[in-house]
Structures are given as structure tokens and as C-alpha cells.
Amino acid sequence: MTNPSAPTQDPTPAAPRWLDEVEGERALDWVRERNAATETELGGPHLAHLEARLREVLDSPDRIPFVSVRGEWAFNFWTDGEHPRGLWRRQLLDSYLEGGEEWDVLVDVDALSAAEGRSWVWHGATVLYPDRDRALIDLSEGGSDADTTREFDLGTRSWVEDGFIRPAAKGSMSWIDRDSVWVMTDVGEGSTSTSGYPLQARLLRRGGSLDAAPSVISGEPQDLAVGAHHDHTPGFERSWAEVAHDFHHSTTYLLRGDPSEGEDILVPQALDVPSSAEVGAWREWLFVSLREDWEQEGRTWPGGSLLAFELEEFLAGGRHAHPLLVPDGHTFLETFTLTRHHMVMTLLSDVRSRLRVATPPAGRKGEASGGSGTPSTRAGGGASDTWTICDLDLGDTDVPALATVSAGAVAPLEDDRLWLTVSGFTTPTTLFLLDLDEGGRITSSRAVRHAPALFDASGVEVSQHFATSTDGTQVPYFQVGRPGGNPTAPTLLYGYGGFEVSLLPHYAPGVGRALLEQGGTYVVANIRGGGEYGPAWHRAALRQNRHRAYQDFAAVARDLVARGVTTPSRLGIQGGSNGGMLTGNMLVRDPELFGAVVIQVPLLDMRRYHTLLAGASWMSEYGDPDDPEQWEWLQDYSPFHLWDPARAYPPVLLTTSTRDDRVHPAHARTMAWRMVEGRADVLYFENIEGGHAGAADNAQRAHVQALVWEFLWRRLGN
Numbered sequence: 253m254t255n256p257s258a259p260t261q262d263p264t265p266a267a268p269r270w271l272d273e274v275e276g277e278r279a280l281d282w283v284r285e286r287n288a289a290t291e292t293e294l295g296g297p298h299l300a301h302l303e304a305r306l307r308e309v310l311d312s313p314d315r316i317p318f319v320s321v322r323g324e325w326a327f328n329f330w331t332d333g334e335h336p337r338g339l340w341r342r343q344l345l346d347s348y349l350e351g352g353e354e355w356d357v358l359v360d361v362d363a364l365s366a367a368e369g370r371s372w373v374w375h376g377a378t379v380l381y382p383d384r385d386r387a388l389i390d391l392s393e394g395g396s397d398a399d400t401t402r403e404f405d406l407g408t409r410s411w412v413e414d415g416f417i418r419p420a421a422k423g424s425m426s427w428i429d430r431d432s433v434w435v436m437t438d439v440g441e442g443s444t445s446t447s448g449y450p451l452q453a454r455l456l457r458r459g460g461s462l463d464a465a466p467s468v469i470s471g472e473p474q475d476l477a478v479g480a481h482h483d484h485t486p487g488f489e490r491s492w493a494e495v496a497h498d499f500h501h502s503t504t505y506l507l508r509g510d511p512s513e514g515e516d517i518l519v520p521q522a523l524d525v526p527s528s529a530e531v532g533a534w535r536e537w538l539f540v541s542l543r544e545d546w547e548q549e550g551r552t553w554p555g556g557s558l559l560a561f562e563l564e565e566f567l568a569g570g571r572h573a574h575p576l577l578v579p580d581g582h583t584f585l586e587t588f589t590l591t592r593h594h595m596v597m598t599l600l601s602d603v604r605s606r607l608r609v610a611t612p613p614a615g616r617k618g619e620a621s622g623g624s625g626t627p628s629t630r631a632g633g634g635a636s637d638t639w640t641i642c643d644l645d646l647g648d649t650d651v652p653a654l655a656t657v658s659a660g661a662v663a664p665l666e667d668d669r670l671w672l673t674v675s676g677f678t679t680p681t682t683l684f685l686l687d688l689d690e691g692g693r694i695t696s697s698r699a700v701r702h703a704p705a706l707f708d709a710s711g712v713e714v715s716q717h718f719a720t721s722t723d724g725t726q727v728p729y730f731q732v733g734r735p736g737g738n739p740t741a742p743t744l745l746y747g748y749g750g751f752e753v754s755l756l757p758h759y760a761p762g763v764g765r766a767l768l769e770q771g772g773t774y775v776v777a778n779i780r781g782g783g784e785y786g787p788a789w790h791r792a793a794l795r796q797n798r799h800r801a802y803q804d805f806a807a808v809a810r811d812l813v814a815r816g817v818t819t820p821s822r823l824g825i826q827g828g829s830n831g832g833m834l835t836g837n838m839l840v841r842d843p844e845l846f847g848a849v850v851i852q853v854p855l856l857d858m859r860r861y862h863t864l865l866a867g868a869s870w871m872s873e874y875g876d877p878d879d880p881e882q883w884e885w886l887q888d889y890s891p892f893h894l895w896d897p898a899r900a901y902p903p904v905l906l907t908t909s910t911r912d913d914r915v916h917p918a919h920a921r922t923m924a925w926r927m928v929e930g931r932a933d934v935l936y937f938e939n940i941e942g943g944h945a946g947a948a949d950n951a952q953r954a955h956v957q958a959l960v961w962e963f964l965w966r967r968l969g970n
């Protein structure tokens with residue numbers, strides 16, 4: 253579909269190519285000049301005060317330290333004012349559950365950065381199973397996606413001499429056993445995709461060379477990435493690999509053989525499922541989550557269904573499906589977690605979350621037989637052949653109506669305990685611990701940790717509304733603020749609308765302090781392209797249908813005005829990454845609807861996006877601009893090309909990061925250049941660190957956030 257109001261544009265508007273040089277001297281001089289202009293424009297006592305209040309939120313010592321449980325230990329990564337790059341630490345789980353704060357620090361990232369003269373940003377750690385005395389730690393320079401992996405000894409608090417190491421690149425390393433790991437990384441020419449992701453999964457033994465490690469599975473040059481991991485479930489140990497062909501299609505392989513027994517030659521067996529499906533294994537079960545319809549044994553399972561198969565039967569050609577969820581038009585699967593005996597699903601019903609428990613047939617709950625590693629698959633004594641499925645009754649657990657409830661297994665290989673997290677726009681997060689019996693019912697529940705209230709929410713209410721889009725689709729959105737809105741104060745409309753990502757209620761004290769306390773209104777739009785109504789909601793705005801996401805967003809904006817919540821001059825919009833592409837498009841498509849536009853770490857030049865950093869990996873989402881037929885509709889949502897210097901636009905703030913090695917900063921740089929040259933009302937800020945997140949630590953996050961809020965208040969609040 254072509255935008256009838258779009259001007260005819262030169263396919264390659266002028267912008268200097270030296271802006272593409274990420275760390276080029278001329279480009280960085282231009283960045284510093286624009287940053288200085290923005291700081292001068294927005295600086296002052298109010299900005300400093302706002303930044304300090306936002307920093308208090310980010311560094312709050314009372315926020316919940318969420319943990320990962322490994323054996324008797326609870327591991328946590330923590331940042332605060334004294335440790336901006338963070339501490340990786342642990343304490344005994346029993347102590348944590350009683351509110352203990354006596355942490356054993358394992359890695360101090362600030363101290364490590366100072367000692368090595370590097371700007372390290374924590375990317376995570378994987379603890380060895382079952383010994384739990386070693387870890388593989390990922391560190392990034394300045395927050396980029398490219399990172400390095402090192403082996404760490406938890407007992408000596410030191411890096412393992414001559415231990416496993418992965419040089420800096422996009423990729424990963426994961427444990428098979430104490431002396432073996434899977435490695436996916438750049439090992440030279442032909443080993444990475446055009447997006448920079450690894451195309452080989454190598455099996456590396458201790459003491460061996462990465463260059464000499466055998467590549468067990470490889471992708472084709474046109475593929476996106478390759479990954480592998482080892483399942484450590486006792487009695488069901490096995491390795492899996494996945495070749496991602498693009499962002500939405502892949503092939504999953506069971507690697508026949510046992511790398512933990514020294515076998516280097518593993519035979520990949522592909523799973524015969526739709527390439528668009530997501531696949532997972534749990535003990536003797538195979539799960540298939542469908543994005544598109546799938547016909548099996550004379551029945552068509554609709555996209556959004558979650559099916560279970562007995563793995564060995566499936567590999568042998570059997571296709572008896574156990575339906576765990578079939579969508580009904582309003583209720584869809586958001587995610588699931590696996591305990592020792594149960595699957596706990598988080599469902600969205602008109603973007604309101606609830607939990608459901610699925611339990612495999614009696615006598616077939618994943619018990620390994622005779623220690624042989626072969627699961628018992630048949631129940632004796634006439635046991636049921638069907639899964640038991642029921643909603644999880646939370647009983648007396650306090651869950652507000654418009655809040656997000658999510659579940660995560662505490663120790664999935666060992667028991668049926670669940671972490672339950674409850675959070676809402678005005679409800680500080682609470683962490684509960686639940687125990688399930690073998691029937692999936694809650695036997696005990698207690699609140700383990702409470703986050704503090706970090707803004708004054710008195711007089712603020714949360715409501716859900718539906719706007720009617722151009723084609724009649726009902727588009728839900730959440731509204732947070734004074735009842736009925738406040739048209740004399742700013743309203744901020746936030747959206748994303750891509751990659752099947754759902755936007756759900758969550759406690760956002762920064763929004764509360766910067767906007768809600770001052771009488772403003774915050775709105776979150778659940779537009780098509782997201783995952784709020786399952787895969788079909790996402791597919792509805794793919795590629796040539798991307799305009800539907802923008803029509804949905806405009807419909808929400810118009811509905812807010814029609815309902816008297818705000819006026820166009822008081823309505824600001826914000827989005828980042830794909831959401832930055834969203835707000836960039838709203839700027840050029842419907843400028844009359846908004847009083848200010850915030851565009852962060854965005855895609856804006858859709859003629860070149862597939863040639864910049866990871867851009868090629870998103871062609872299944874947007875399209876291929878080198879194909880003339882696809883460029884016909886791609887150019888209709890390329891803000892860089894649609895911006896017209898002769899047209900009136902609302903004020904704009906563009907932000908990005910020099911260290912963003914996912915979405916190239918040239919998108920924001922060249923757009924800002926065009927707008928500055930065209931004498932538009934535009935401010936630009938580029939954080940030198942931070943990667944795609946836009947900031948490397950809380951000080952940088954608070955500063956960028958403060959600039960955004962100061963911009964919005966100055967443009968919308970007068």
C-alpha cells in the first residue's frame with residue numbers, strides 16, 4: 253500500500269557518507285557538536301533535578317534483587333551508585349528467602365574495568381551443572397552486542413588459567429560438561445552471516461584450539477545464525493542445534509551422540525516441524541509452538557497453538573499431538589516455564605495476563621528408566637493418555653486487575669517451586685514463592701520480596717481502552733493518569749509494534765516521577781506487529797502490511813483526542829529501535845497529530861538498512877529493498893526518504909549510541925543531518941557508550957532519560 257500523502261522523493265536523499273563511519277573523527281566531531289547543542293538547549297537546574305530523581309530510582313537500594321537459583325545458591329547481578337557497572341554476587345537461597353542481604357561478591361565489574369583499563373559491561377554468566385564451581389562469564393566493551401566469554405572459578409574468585417575463552421564477537425559459549433563447551437563465534441572468513449552472527453556451532457574440548465574444534469553443524473551463507481546447547485536433565489542428557497534461516501524461520505536438530513562421553517561426531521536429526529514454529533524439549537516431550545496453521549493427521553492446528561508430542565515417537569514418524577493450548581481469538585500464549593513435573597503457561601487474554609498449568613499423563617512425568625538414559629514412555633495400569641490442564645488458582649495472592657503476572661521455575665530439574673512476579677503501572681513489583689503439588693495446585697504461597705513505592709501514585713488510575721483502526725480492527729491501549737485524562741498537561745504515547753513483542757503493564761517509577769506526579773498521562777498502545785494477540789497479530793503488520801501498525805498507532809492518538817484525554821499540541825510519542833522506526837513514521841505520515849516526537853536507536857533509512865550492521869537479519873520482518881517490487885512498499889515507510897523539508901513537523905528529539913552494533917547509528921545521524929540542514933526543530937543526542945540499550949550504566953541511563961523528559965515538558969508543557 254502506498255501512502256497517498258507521501259511526496260515523491262529522490263530514492264537517495266543527500267547525507268554525507270562519513271556519518272556512517274561509527275568512530276570516524278569527522279563523524280564524532282559532528283556528534284559532539286550536536287550533543288553540545290542539545291545539552292545547551294535542555295540544560296539547567298530543572299534537568300539536573302530531574303536527572304537526580306531518575307538516578308535515585310535506578311540506584312534504589314530497596315529494589316528487588318532478582319536471582320537465579322543454582323543448587324543451594326541464589327545468584328544476582330546488582331548495580332547501584334557505588335557500583336555502576338555492577339557486582340555479580342550470591343547468597344544461600346534459604347537466607348535470600350528470609351530477606352537476607354549478606355551477599356558474597358564474586359565479580360566486581362567496576363574493579364575489573366579499572367584493573368584492565370577497559371569499559372566492561374556485564375552480559376551474563378552460566379554456572380556449570382552439576383558441580384556449580386565454575387562459570388562462563390560474558391563481558392562487553394561499552395555495551396555492544398559483541399562480547400567475550402571467560403571461564404571463572406567460583407571457589408578462588410579468579411579467572412581460570414588457560415581456561416575456556418571466546419574472543420570478542422557476536423556469539424556465545426555454553427557448557428556441555430566440565431571439559432567441553434559449545435562455541436558459536438567468528439572464526440574467520442565464511443563463519444558469520446551478513447548480519448555478523450555465527451554460522452557454525454563448534455565442539456571445543458579443554459586444552460583444544462578453537463580453530464581446530466570440529467564444526468558439528470553449519471548454516472548456509474544466506475542464513476541468519478547457528479546455535480547449540482546441551483540439555484543437562486538427568487536421564488535425558490542430549491544436545492540440540494538450531495539454524496536460524498531468518499528472524500522467523502529455523503530448523504531444529506537433535507544431535508545424535510553424546511558429546512559429554514567424548515564423542516566428537518554427532519549426527520544431526522532435523523525435526524519435521526514448520527520452519528516458522530518454535531520448538532523445545534522437556535524430558536521425553538517435544539513442544540511445538542505454532543506461528544502458522546499446521547495440518548496433522550487430518551486436523552488443522554491454528555497458529556498460536558501449543559502442542560506436545562512424545563519425542564521418540566515423533567522422531568520415528570508418529571504425529572499424535574497433545575494440544576496444550578488452542579487460541580480462541582482473545583487468549584494467546586505469551587510464554588511458559590517448566591518445573592520438575594509441570595508446564596506453567598503465561599497467557600494473555602485481551603492483554604490481561606493469567607496462568608495455566610499443564611501436567612503430563614499420570615505415570616509419564618519424565619521419569620528416566622533404569623538409569624539407561626531412555627525415558628519410560630508408557631504408563632501401566634490404564635493410566636490416562638491426556639495432559640491435565642487447568643487455570644492456576646492464585647487464591648489470596650493480591651493481583652490487581654490490570655497488572656502483569658509472570659511465573660518462572662525456581663529449580664526446574666529438582667522441584668515444583670515457582671517464582672511469581674506481580675507488577676503494574678502503579679503497583680510496585682512483588683516477588684512470591686509458590687509450591688505446587690503433583691496435580692499442579694498451590695500448596696503454599698508467600699511474598700518473598702517487595703519493591704518500594706518510588707513515586708506518588710495518589711489520584712492515578714489505570715484503565716484499558718480500544719481504538720478503531722482504519723480497517724475496523726479494535727486496538728487495545730492502556731491509559732495511566734488522572735481519571736479521564738488531563739488535557740492541560742502532557743500525554744506521552746508509547747509503542748513498538750514489531751517482532752511479536754508484547755507491551756504489558758509494569759511498574760515504571762521513572763515515568764511516575766517525570767510525568768504522572770506532575771499530572772501528565774502515560775499511554776501504551778498494543779498495536780499490530782506485536783504479540784498481544786498471538787502470531788496473527790504480528791503477521792498482520794509484516795512487510796507490505798507494516799502500514800497497519802502505523803494506522804493503529806494513529807487511531808490510538810485520535811481516540812485519545814476524541815475522548816478528551818489530550819490535544820495534539822499536548823500529545824508526545826516515544827519509541828525505540830523498531831519503535832523508533834514507528835515514531836519516525838508517525839512524524840512523516842501524521843505530523844498534525846502530535847506536539848513532540850522522540851525517536852530512539854531507530855531504523856529510518858529503509859533503502860540501506862539491510863547493509864548496516866545486523867540489518868540483514870530483519871528482512872523477514874520488513875522486506876528486501878534490493879528487490880524492486882519490495883522497495884515499492886518499503887519506501888512507503890522509510891522516514892529518511894519521506895521527510896520533506898517543505899512540510900511542517902512537530903519538534904523532534906533523536907537519540908542513539910555510538911556503541912550500538914545492532915542498529916547502526918547512521919540511521920539517526922543521517923536523519924538528524926537532513927533535518928538540521930532543512931532547519932527543522934530537531935535535537936540530537938548520541939551516547940558514546942551503551943550499545944543498543946543506549947546507555948552502559950545508570951548514570952548514563954538517567955541522563956538520557958532526563959533529556960527525553962525535559963524535551964517533552966518544554967515542547968508539550970507550555
